[in-house]
Amino acid sequence: MMNLPAPLDEAVRYSRYLDRLCSARPELIEMLAASCTQPLAAQRFAPLLQHCTLASAVQPLLSGLRRLRQFVFAHTAARDLGGLATLDEVVSTMTAFAEFCIEHAQRALADELCERHGQPSSASGAPQTLCCLGMGKLGGGELNVSSDIDLIFVYPEEGETDGALPLENFEFFTRLGRRLIEALAKVTEDGFVFRVDMRLRPWGDSGPLVTTHDALENYFIAHGREWERYAWLKARALTGTRRAELDAIRLPFVFRKYFDFGAIDALRGLHAQIRREVARRELADDIKLGPGGIREIEFIAQVHQIIRGGRDPELRVRGTRAALAQLGTRGLIDTETVAGLLAAYDFLRRLEHRLQYLDDAQTHRLPERSADRELIAQALGHPDFTALATVLDHHRALVTQAFERIFANPTNGEPAGPRMSIAADGSDPHALSQLGYARPDEAAERLARLRASARYQQMPQTVRTRFDPLVPAVVRCAAACPNPDDTLARLLDLLEAVSRRSAYLALLNEYPPTLAKIAALVSASSWAAEYLTRHPVLLDELLDPRLLDSEPDWGAYARELGQRLDEFEPDTERQMDLMRDSHHAQVFRLLLKDLAGRLSVERLADHLSLLADTLLAETLRRVWTKLPAARTRAGAPPAFAVIGYGKLGGKELGYAADLDIIFLFDDPDPDAPELYARFAQRINTWLSLRTPAGILFETDLRLRPSGESGLLVSSIDGFATYQRESAWIWEHQALTRARFCAGDARVGAAFERIREQILTRPRERTALAAEVVDMRARMFAEHGDKSEGFNLKHDRGGIIDVEFIVQYLVLGWSSEHRALTANLGNIALLGIASELGLIPIGLAEPVQQAYREFRRLQHRQRLNGARSVVVPGAELADARAAVVALWRYLLGDRP
Numbered sequence: 001m002m003n004l005p006a007p008l009d010e011a012v013r014y015s016r017y018l019d020r021l022c023s024a025r026p027e028l029i030e031m032l033a034a035s036c037t038q039p040l041a042a043q044r045f046a047p048l049l050q051h052c053t054l055a056s057a058v059q060p061l062l063s064g065l066r067r068l069r070q071f072v073f074a075h076t077a078a079r080d081l082g083g084l085a086t087l088d089e090v091v092s093t094m095t096a097f098a099e100f101c102i103e104h105a106q107r108a109l110a111d112e113l114c115e116r117h118g119q120p121s122s123a124s125g126a127p128q129t130l131c132c133l134g135m136g137k138l139g140g141g142e143l144n145v146s147s148d149i150d151l152i153f154v155y156p157e158e159g160e161t162d163g164a165l166p167l168e169n170f171e172f173f174t175r176l177g178r179r180l181i182e183a184l185a186k187v188t189e190d191g192f193v194f195r196v197d198m199r200l201r202p203w204g205d206s207g208p209l210v211t212t213h214d215a216l217e218n219y220f221i222a223h224g225r226e227w228e229r230y231a232w233l234k235a236r237a238l239t240g241t242r243r244a245e246l247d248a249i250r251l252p253f254v255f256r257k258y259f260d261f262g263a264i265d266a267l268r269g270l271h272a273q274i275r276r277e278v279a280r281r282e283l284a285d286d287i288k289l290g291p292g293g294i295r296e297i298e299f300i301a302q303v304h305q306i307i308r309g310g311r312d313p314e315l316r317v318r319g320t321r322a323a324l325a326q327l328g329t330r331g332l333i334d335t336e337t338v339a340g341l342l343a344a345y346d347f348l349r350r351l352e353h354r355l356q357y358l359d360d361a362q363t364h365r366l367p368e369r370s371a372d373r374e375l376i377a378q379a380l381g382h383p384d385f386t387a388l389a390t391v392l393d394h395h396r397a398l399v400t401q402a403f404e405r406i407f408a409n410p411t412n413g414e415p416a417g418p419r420m421s422i423a424a425d426g427s428d429p430h431a432l433s434q435l436g437y438a439r440p441d442e443a444a445e446r447l448a449r450l451r452a453s454a455r456y457q458q459m460p461q462t463v464r465t466r467f468d469p470l471v472p473a474v475v476r477c478a479a480a481c482p483n484p485d486d487t488l489a490r491l492l493d494l495l496e497a498v499s500r501r502s503a504y505l506a507l508l509n510e511y512p513p514t515l516a517k518i519a520a521l522v523s524a525s526s527w528a529a530e531y532l533t534r535h536p537v538l539l540d541e542l543l544d545p546r547l548l549d550s551e552p553d554w555g556a557y558a559r560e561l562g563q564r565l566d567e568f569e570p571d572t573e574r575q576m577d578l579m580r581d582s583h584h585a586q587v588f589r590l591l592l593k594d595l596a597g598r599l600s601v602e603r604l605a606d607h608l609s610l611l612a613d614t615l616l617a618e619t620l621r622r623v624w625t626k627l628p629a630a631r632t633r634a635g636a637p638p639a640f641a642v643i644g645y646g647k648l649g650g651k652e653l654g655y656a657a658d659l660d661i662i663f664l665f666d667d668p669d670p671d672a673p674e675l676y677a678r679f680a681q682r683i684n685t686w687l688s689l690r691t692p693a694g695i696l697f698e699t700d701l702r703l704r705p706s707g708e709s710g711l712l713v714s715s716i717d718g719f720a721t722y723q724r725e726s727a728w729i730w731e732h733q734a735l736t737r738a739r740f741c742a743g744d745a746r747v748g749a750a751f752e753r754i755r756e757q758i759l760t761r762p763r764e765r766t767a768l769a770a771e772v773v774d775m776r777a778r779m780f781a782e783h784g785d786k787s788e789g790f791n792l793k794h795d796r797g798g799i800i801d802v803e804f805i806v807q808y809l810v811l812g813w814s815s816e817h818r819a820l821t822a823n824l825g826n827i828a829l830l831g832i833a834s835e836l837g838l839i840p841i842g843l844a845e846p847v848q849q850a851y852r853e854f855r856r857l858q859h860r861q862r863l864n865g866a867r868s869v870v871v872p873g874a875e876l877a878d879a880r881a882a883v884v885a886l887w888r889y890l891l892g893d894r895p
Contacts (some may be wrong), residue, residue, distance in 0.1 A: 002786040003031070004029060005033040007033050007079065007081070008022070008029065008074075008077070010078075011077050012365040012483070013081075014354065014357060014358070014376075014378070015358060015360075017073075017358070017360035020076075021073075028071060028074055032071075032078055034588050035215055036075050036078045039079070039089050040075050042096040042097075042099075042100065045068070045100040045498045046104075048071060049064050049065070049068045049104065052064050058768065059499025062188055063181060063188070065101055065183065065184070065193045066188060066190035067099075067190055069097070069191070069194075070190070071440075072094075073145060075093075076090055077145065077357050077469075080357075081379060087350055090144075092141065094144065094145055094147070095137075095138060097140065099134070099138075101184060101194065102134075102151075102184070102239060103238065106132060106239050108174055108452055109179045109183065109269050110130070113179075116163065116165060117161040117163045117165050117167045117172060118133065118163020118168060119161060119162055119166070120159035120169045120173070121160070121162055122159040123158070126156075128155055128156055129155070129156075130153055130176055130177065130239065130240055131153070131154045131239060131242075131246060132151055132236075132237075132240065133152040133153070133154060133238065134149065134151065134181070134234075135200050135234060136234060137234075139234035139318055139615070140318040140319045141319050142319055142349075144349070146362050146363075147190075147362065148362060149184075149195070149196055149197070150197045150200050152201045153177045153201070153209060153210040153211070154212070154216055154246065155169060155212060155240075156241075157212060157213070158170065158247065172212065174208070174593045177209045178209065179270075181196045181614055193254050193305055202395065203219075203223075204584055209810075210302075213242075213245055213249060220249065220253040224806070225486045227727055228253075229253060229254050229306055229823065230302050233306065233309075236318060247783065251316075252573040252574065254306065254309070255309040269333065272779070285365050285366040286364050286365050288364035289394075290396075291396060292344075292398070292399040292400040292402050292403075293348065294352065294364075296403045297320060297324075297344060298320050300324075300333070300402060300406060301320050301324050304327050312330070321345060324338050324345070325342070331448055334462050334679075337538040337816060340395075340398045340399075341398070341402060343550075344396070344399050346633055347391065351376070351388075351392070354379045354380060355376060355696075358376070360374065376388070383511055389615055405460035405461065405462075406460065426496065429443070429444045431646060435484070437479065437484050437485055437488070438762075439485050443488055447475075456496075465506040466509055467495070467499055467751020470509065470524050473508075473512070473515055474488065474492065475488065477491070477516055477518075477519035478523075478582065481515075485525055487519055489535075490522040490523075490526065491518065491716065493533050494527070494533045497536055498539070504539055516607045518532070518539075520595075521595060524595045525591075525864055526862070527656075527863050527865055528864040541588055542592075545696075548592060548593055548596050548598055550585055552590070552611075554607075554609075554610045554611065554614055557586070561582055561614070561618055564578060565578060565618065569625075570626070572622075572626060573853050576686060576691050576693070576696075577692060578693075579691035580691060580694050583611070584693075590607055590611075601852075601855050601856050602825070602852075602855075604859075607648075609648060612644075612648055612653055613644075616695065616742035617741075617743070619742075620638070620640070620742055621677065622686070623686050624637070626682075627675075627678065627679055627682065629675050630675070638667075638676070638743070639666045639746070639747055640666050640667075640676055640713075641751060643661060643663075643740060643745050644660065645662065645738045646658075646703075646734070646737060647699075648661065648741065649823070649826060650737075650823065650825060652825065654859065655862075658699060659698070660696070661681040661699060661701065662703055663704070663713040663714070664713070664716050664719055665716065666717075666744075666747045666750060667715075667716055667717040668714065671714075673711075673715070676713045677711070679713075680712050680713045687699050702733055704724040705718070705723075705726070706722070718752070719754065723735070723754060723758045727758075729775070732759070733775075733796075733807040736759065736810045736811065737825050739752075739822070755821070759811065759814045759821045760815045762815045763811055763815070768806065768811055768812055769812075769891050772807070772808045772891060773891055777802050778819040779800065780796065788872075788873050789871060789873055790871050790873050790876060791868060791869070791870050792869045792870070792871065793858065795880075797884045797887075798854060799855070799858070801883050802826055802847060802850070804887075805834075805847070805886055805891070806830060808891060809830075809833045813833075817832075817838075819832050819834065820832060830847060831848065838883045839886065843886045843889055846885075847883050847886050849879070849882075850879035850882050854876075857876075
């Protein structure tokens with residue numbers, strides 16, 4: 001019987017492997033006696049390796065690492081089983097040891113290969129190194145005492161070595177990877193260092209052992225599966241250079257910004273597959289994969305990280321315990337559940353280690369032999385296995401309950417929990433009628449559907465306790481509005497949309513005035529209700545009391561947006577989402593001021609147009625810096641401009657209007673047409689691509705020269721030639737409302753000169769009038785309302801008539817009066833025309849008033865979902881007659 005120092009004498013009672021190891025290597029006892037009273041610091045690994053390496057060893061690297069591993073295992077087991085080490089110390093020590101072994105072995109093996117084949121380099125001559133990525137518990141800094149390690153090998157670029165026997169980088173790093181795996185995993189007379197699992201690499205076992213950065217990124221984009229996002233969440237570069245590039249590839253793949261139900265379903269499916277495998281293999285005693293085990297705790301943390309980590313960088317931590325703590329801090333999981341999960345995780349991981357200490361086996365199953373079960377129980381401080389099992393069952397039950405609250409499938413039966421309590425405001429039509437509902441039966445049915453809905457039934461209890469009190473409050477707030485039935489339906493849609501985001505439910509519970517504000521908002525506008533339901537993150541905007549009184553400062557906004565986008569460079573997806581979120585927030589702020597009567601239609605359109613200009617300018621900046629061909633221009637800005645037409649050009653933009661734009665450039669470089677065509681394509685994609693945050697703008701590019709059959713981008717000279725020689729009159733009409741919006745001011749000024757030259761060309765007015773009348777007749781035949789009502793936009797005497805009148809005035813008289821070329825809007829141009837004596841003031845003023853009223857009514861109706869605005873024929877008769885009179889004065893009777 002060996003005379004062992006404490007705590008080693010305690011440890012060998014619970015570890016047969018440690019007992020055998022001390023018998024085989026008695027020198028370890030002396031080493032442990034001198035060291036195991038203190039944690040094993042990472043800086044001690046190198047001198048310890050030197051001490052453990054035998055000069056007589058055939059393969060010193062392999063032998064030294066394995067003998068060092070025996071000491072590290074023994075030291076860790078002695079401290080842990082002797083009650084001196086915390087879980088954090090154990091997993092940190094094992095992680096640091098794995099990192100040391102990988103780094104040391106890779107460096108030594110790479111040096112050997114470089115001596116024979118030379119240093120790997122890219123095509124440009126840049127040195128290349130292998131990056132070994134740690135996945136799973138190694139990546140998360142939570143490695144257990146007898147764990148395998150999940151690795152992925154990546155290198156930056158293709159190329160070849162520069163030695164006498166050159167190899168392509170792929171072959172060089174493949175050889176290095178194989179030798180590294182052997183150095184760690186090969187079983188020798190001294191055992192092994194770590195078992196190595198490479199199956200998490202792209203394409204798994206069927207894929208190449210090593211891959212480049214570009215190939216990895218392309219794999220993520222084209223083939224990355226949902227479960228791989230969870231695997232890559234903990235990925236961490238342990239060796240190699242250019243690690244920031246890898247993070248730039250990894251982060252957009254792993255993290256999204258909004259609730260991603262596909263990700264939840266993927267994890268639910270993965271867990272169901274594990275559960276089936278557990279049942280098939282009878283692994284109920286597996287404390288990792290079984291019900292309420294370690295894997296379920298990891299899933300709980302990871303799903304919240306995946307869903308919210310894109311918005312909250314603090315949730316991108318790799319460790320399970322750190323992630324759970326962050327989730328508790330943010331209220332995403334209630335503190336009691338977090339405390340329970342952390343306690344369960346600590347217990348299960350300590351139990352896992354004791355299972356592995358027993359025989360240095362990678363096991364997570366409770367032993368079958370009763371003697372071993374008793375031994376494990378005593379190693380954890382319990383008198384017997386029955387006592388251990390009681391505590392284990394408690395922890396597993398808590399984990400299972402928490403897991404099922406989050407991941408329960410909506411197709412399953414009703415979860416336990418209280419029914420919605422809405423008392424007198426709820427399912428009783430009579431009570432709803434007394435509150436003022438015009439259709440109480442419909443309202444009661446809508447509330448009953450909500451109560452029976454899968455979304456409600458699926459709510460975790462913590463969410464439901466916040467959701468339930470809101471329902472009667474919503475009923476009462478809707479009843480206080482002029483249209484309670486419509487308002488209730490809109491509020492319930494919104495409530496369901498935010499029901500999975502407990503932070504929003506908490507906001508509505510804790511700030512009752514916010515709910516009243518929301519009710520007033522959705523009551524006034526069905527479009528606003530839909531917008532808020534699509535983008536519930538905007539609820540935060542309602543908490544700002546300064547919102548209605550502050551005037552937008554678009555210069556300051558542009559600077560702030562640029563700074564925020566810089567922070568996420570080069571994460572294109574995150575930047576696109578950020579711009580969309582920012583746009584939604586600014587539109588929502590303007591919407592609130594609009595519905596509060598703080599903005600005229602004209603002032604609102606000015607703000608929306610300036611907002612669009614700002615976002616266009618930022619889009620150009622971002623896309624240009626990411627265009628590979630642009631990087632060869634030594635930072636020179638693009639000689640390129642975006643020209644706005646239609647509502648954008650005329651600064652009459654509405655909330656959901658498309659952007660009518662064209663692209664111009666002025667660059668003599670022979671490659672410029674191809675470069676700017678690619679630039680324009682990417683700009684259009686950046687604007688119109690639908691991301692999880694939605695789209696920035698719908699775009700219409702058909703007003704470019706030659707329309708859809710024309711080039712996407714025109715040179716400034718080509719544009720001028722087209723306008724002089726080939727453009728139709730309707731294209732010159734469109735030019736009256738065109739303006740430079742973003743890009744190179746020099747190109748914009750050139751466009752303005754061309755515009756003025758075209759608009760001031762002398763024209764034969766009779767022929768011009770005939771073409772304008774003909775075009776208007778064709779538009780009316782296609783879009784005019786055939787009912788007895790008056791379509792504000794398309795019918796005779798409506799908005800388009802006013803626009804055509806102004807365009808005719810501009811094209812017909814700008815050669816004599818250049819003031820008409822100013823892009824000041826239709827109302828101002830009518831005033832200028834009357835001041836110049838081109839139209840009687842008695843005709844101009846009524847049309848100005850009519851146009852203003854048409855736009856006001858159109859705007860109000862569209863706020864409530866109307867795609868086209870038709871009023872009874874007798875309404876607006878005077879306004880319509882004024883427009884018809886001015887048309888007749890300038891353009892004659894219609895055919």
